[in-house]
Amino acid sequence: MVGTRPNLEKLADRHGFDLTVSAVSGRQIPAALPDLEALTPGADVVVIALGTNDANVGVDDAEAAARIEAAVDAVAGDAPVLWVNVHRPAGLPGADAASAFNGVLDEVAEADPRLDVLDWDAYAAERPELMEADGIHNTVEGYVERSRWLRDALVPYLSPSTTAG
Numbered sequence: 001m002v003g004t005r006p007n008l009e010k011l012a013d014r015h016g017f018d019l020t021v022s023a024v025s026g027r028q029i030p031a032a033l034p035d036l037e038a039l040t041p042g043a044d045v046v047v048i049a050l051g052t053n054d055a056n057v058g059v060d061d062a063e064a065a066a067r068i069e070a071a072v073d074a075v076a077g078d079a080p081v082l083w084v085n086v087h088r089p090a091g092l093p094g095a096d097a098a099s100a101f102n103g104v105l106d107e108v109a110e111a112d113p114r115l116d117v118l119d120w121d122a123y124a125a126e127r128p129e130l131m132e133a134d135g136i137h138n139t140v141e142g143y144v145e146r147s148r149w150l151r152d153a154l155v156p157y158l159s160p161s162t163t164a165g
Contacts, residue, residue, distance in 0.1 A: 001049045007147030028053045029067040036074035045157040046075050049084035055097040064104040072115050080157055081115045087124040092135040118153050
């Protein structure tokens with residue numbers, strides 16, 4: 001999300017909605033909980049794009065579920081929570097851990113009506129040119145595309161008063 005922030009801010013300005021981004025390189029879910037609690041009151045929708053760094057340290061399924069549930073619980077109010085899943089191409093280090101995290105995320109979403117998963121993993125898998133060689137970070141063009149993809153995913157969740165034209 002760090003690399004996506006500037007593009008998302010431009011899109012928010014262009015499309016007339018307010019946007020607050022809290023993005024920190026290398027952050028795991030527990031470190032984001034205070035920001036989720038502080039920044040989400042009154043939000044129409046909350047997007048969480050965490051999990052890559054949790055999967056990287058090898059949290060097991062039970063811990064991943066607990067972290068995901070804690071993040072959703074930290075969101076103030078009744079805003080829907082959209083969680084961008086983790087992308088790691090098959091064959092690269094960490095791909096199995098990313099896949100396992102995504103499976104847990106899907107299971108938690110099935111049980112929590114506030115949580116919807118945005119499938120960046122499938123989208124990016126079909127567009128390998130969006131990713132750097134490490135399989136984690138986007139290319140410059142990839143960050144622009146991810147921003148557009150997120151914008152398009154957000155639009156159905158925004159109230160008419162938060163979008164212009």
